[in-house]
Amino acid sequence: MKNHSFVPDMMFDSVFEIEPEMLIERNIRAVVLDIDNTLVTYGVAEPTEEVIAWIETLKSAGLHVAIASNNHEPRVALFNKKLGVFTTWESKKPSARSVKTACEHFGVKAEEAVVIGDQIFTDVWCARNAGALAILVKPIPYPENLFFKCKRILEKPFIRTYRRRHQNK
Numbered sequence: 001m002k003n004h005s006f007v008p009d010m011m012f013d014s015v016f017e018i019e020p021e022m023l024i025e026r027n028i029r030a031v032v033l034d035i036d037n038t039l040v041t042y043g044v045a046e047p048t049e050e051v052i053a054w055i056e057t058l059k060s061a062g063l064h065v066a067i068a069s070n071n072h073e074p075r076v077a078l079f080n081k082k083l084g085v086f087t088t089w090e091s092k093k094p095s096a097r098s099v100k101t102a103c104e105h106f107g108v109k110a111e112e113a114v115v116i117g118d119q120i121f122t123d124v125w126c127a128r129n130a131g132a133l134a135i136l137v138k139p140i141p142y143p144e145n146l147f148f149k150c151k152r153i154l155e156k157p158f159i160r161t162y163r164r165r166h167q168n169k
């Protein structure tokens with residue numbers, strides 16, 4: 001049955017806590033990544049060594065890796081220069097389009113994909129629309145504007161629900 005919940009399937013403080021084995025265990029074959037505040041903050045144009053190394057561990061484990069960003073092409077293209085992964089830009093998440101495009105490219109089903117991002121109403125919702133697994137990470141600290149602050153407040157009940165469900169695990 002299709003999952004319509006805004007509650008993420010898994011939550012981590014940072015992407016670096018996500019090991020390929022935990023994804024493979026869940027039959028995941030493709031990882032679709034958000035950039036901004038997930039891998040780096042808005043102000044950082046290129047991936048850090050840590051990001052490059054983490055993506056390399058995913059690839060070495062046999063996972064397909066894609067970037068799906070709502071940001072513009074120049075930002076995504078420059079960020080991807082050292083990574084060379086499949087990218088979509090202006091993805092209009094929560095639209096499922098970018099995930100579907102990536103899955104088609106890799107020849108995997110949407111339920112074999114995971115969307116990893118820092119926002120419930122963008123990344124988790126996108127995963128739900130696509131029928132993919134949803135992993136929420138804590139946004140990398142960044143001085144956020146009022147619009148983002150409001151969104152974070154609206155996200156709280158879903159994060160609390162996740163914590164309640166997983167507190168005994």
Ligand SMILES: [Mg+2]
Binds near residue numbers: 037038118
């Ligand atoms: Mg983001």
